Amino acid sequence: MYGVHGQALQIDLTTGAATAEAIPESHFSAVLGGIGLASLLLLRQCPERVDPLAPENPLIFATSPFVGTGITTASKLAVATKSPQTGVIGDSLSSSYLTIAIKRTGFDALVITGCTEAPSVLVIDDGEIALRPATALLGLDPATTAERVRAELGAAFRVAAIGVAGERGVRYAAISNDGRLAGRTGAGAVMGSKGLKAIAVRGTRLPAVADPRGLATAARDLATRSLGNGTAKYREIGTAANVAFFDRMGVLPTRNFQAGSFAGAEAISGERLLLNHHTDRHGCAACTVGCEHRYRTDDGGPATDVRLEYETLYALGSLCGIDDPNVILRPAARCDEIGIDSMTTGATIAWAMECADREIDLGVTATALPRFGDGASLLRSIEEIGTRQGLGDLLADGSRRAAEIVGQGSDAWAMHVKGLELPGYDPRKLQTLALGLAVATRGACHNRSSAYEIDFSDRLDPNAEAHARATAAAAAEDQAAVLDSVTICKFLRHIFTDLHEEAATLYSMVTGLPTTAGDLRRAGERITNVKKLFNIGQGWTREDDTLPPRLLTGDGEGSRLNQVWLDEMIAAYYDVRGWNIDGTIPAHHLHEIGVTGLLPAPLH
């Protein structure tokens, strides 16, 4: 097989042992690479019901066959671990040169277990590993940490690092690589629990591809098409373009989902930001699109220049009732510096803001509470989360745990699924996404579900019956799994005439494995089942597939979402998936879709 090394580097930080473990060709053809590979390695190696912050929980970094081939947007790094935030699979994807560096080491994946005796930097130099002391780096933000490590080891090293939040066990701490974040579900806290402040990687060996000439032509064609209308929105405005349109459609979550439109939406819209705050545009490693837009403050206060995506804009903006871009940009920058997921941060603070409105006792004085529309209290809360001080210690565990601790009925407005806070799409008007969020394996994630695409299109009748909607939701989820695994950026999905057909051709050119569109579709389904199987082993139950109670009060007028509607949709989804009515997976189904052979031991 071409395009891969066929092995993972297993590192036990407790013993210092590093071994090469073969990854059979059959595993790549089954789950492709990227998120699929990381999920499979996690399923195979993570003990059931393990404490996510225990040394036994593997922290996995996986590349894909496409990494390093010149295929635009393919330099995506999959990170998977058992999430300390949700207790189920925590899989993240980010793009950076670190991905290419890891693949150059001669391994397709890193599997890190154990714990160091003292804070350390894990150095992987062409497959050789070493631990270096990191005490002097503690407390530094990820970017400065990376700078210091590269200054010491050499600029050829690429660095993944955590901020103070990862050191302090904030359950939604991120891992930063080249400024790109494996942001959601708390992989940074797992890295911190292992005693790692940073991972520095350098390598020199990329595997050959099967058809270099054909691939070069196809990659050039893809790069050309990546500059067309299908990506214009991302290039010209960026994901911030969602704000004004979502507000107009009534799906812009506002004040902790108490409304779907925001009076200040135009002020924080992507179009407005472009005029008044825009500084620059960048692309990820090996990307021709360049969707990353940077913005700066203009109010005469402390100057801030930061990359901003829609999800951060929503979470720190409308969700917290903030309508001043300057007041959003500074907290956004602090989230990156502290090393936390801005989405969960904003959503958890919004939960606390609503608690404050409702005079719920959060164990601090009223003046210490964050308030809707109050940027100073938003910023203060973020600082406290990073260091787990004051109210921050409660908020550092996310809205689900915070509501469990506080009680007083506050779980009614904790806006999460499986402990992961909702993205910036109000599901009350997006029915397919509502189902997708309820059943998604990592919790309320628009990227893993992708079902919003159905709602924002003419592909499904708004009055479609449950089975049709469930079929669409499952297909969107499986397509996302394919893109996250081969790896191609989802922002390219509209430039393909037939995504699966073209991706299969590319996969064949890279790996030499004859691959069809049908093979990729089946791989997508297989990957979804691998993730679900992992969750079941970690204690998932049917009750975990749900939506926050606030969203389930529809009576058919403004929203159809209620418990009866959701139960019907979930039952249809399980049926489409071939699962049991309780959401578990029949052994014969795992066999039929080719998962059984990927497992290390017989199913219980």
Added chain:
Amino acid sequence: MICLSIESVRLFPRGAVARREMDSVVAQSRELGGVEIELFGVPRLVAGERSLRVAGDTLAEAAADLGVRCPELLGTVLDRETGWLLDGYIFVVDERFTRDAGCRLTPFSAVLLVSSVAGG
């Protein structure tokens, strides 16, 4: 349908003010005939307008008239030859996404023009 021109709303009115202005424009539009197309994202940037009022009983006619009133959209959002949407863009008519050129419009239709690439 008789098309009468009215002054476009300013590009970026704020929040609730924006909605009130738009409601006002739509109401005025209904009185005067024609249909208001609200622009979002790239179409708004290219046109330099938050909305434009056009003539047309169908989406095809409305799109063609949009290209006449705002030639900057031709080649970027609208096809130069046909006047219809290029790939990558879609209309929302009364909260339903559509690229159906024959979709009938009324003075009461709420029409949005957006990128068909949702989310991010």
